[in-house]
């Protein structure tokens with residue numbers, strides 16, 4: 001059981017939260033003062049679909065690896081091939097040896113009420129491509145939802161929803 005307070009007299013009202021349907025308003029009547037009121041409960045599913053508040057990277061399956069989803073954190077996310085002895089924030093499980101162990105950095109920054117994503121190459125051997133266009137040395141490029149990034153022989157997709 002859960003308790004809510006009556007908006008009029010502040011008396012507690014107990015109810016069975018397991019019977020609450022998400023997104024549906026529930027009617028209450030206060031036993032103390034007789035006030036009728038309703039409360040709308042937030043749908044849990046709404047929260048779950050935005051499980052990655054700063055977006056994620058989908059690693060597309062290829063001959064070297066399975067599909068992977070890597071959540072992004074606020075700040076810098078270092079992407080590269082997972083390898084013993086190299087600790088990075090966002091390792092990709094792959095046999096793609098054309099991907100450096102530290103290949104590129106994807107940055108998620110808060111600008112006013114928006115999250116802006118940028119990418120830069122980490123001086124990799126094969127370079128970092130955004131929509132088939134290679135990033136220049138020290139270039140930091142803004143990327144948006146569904147942009148395709150290529151590192152080595154592997155395709156990554158930025159997902160913001």
Ligand SMILES: [Zn+2]
Nearest residue numbers: 006009030033
């Ligand atoms: Zn009341």
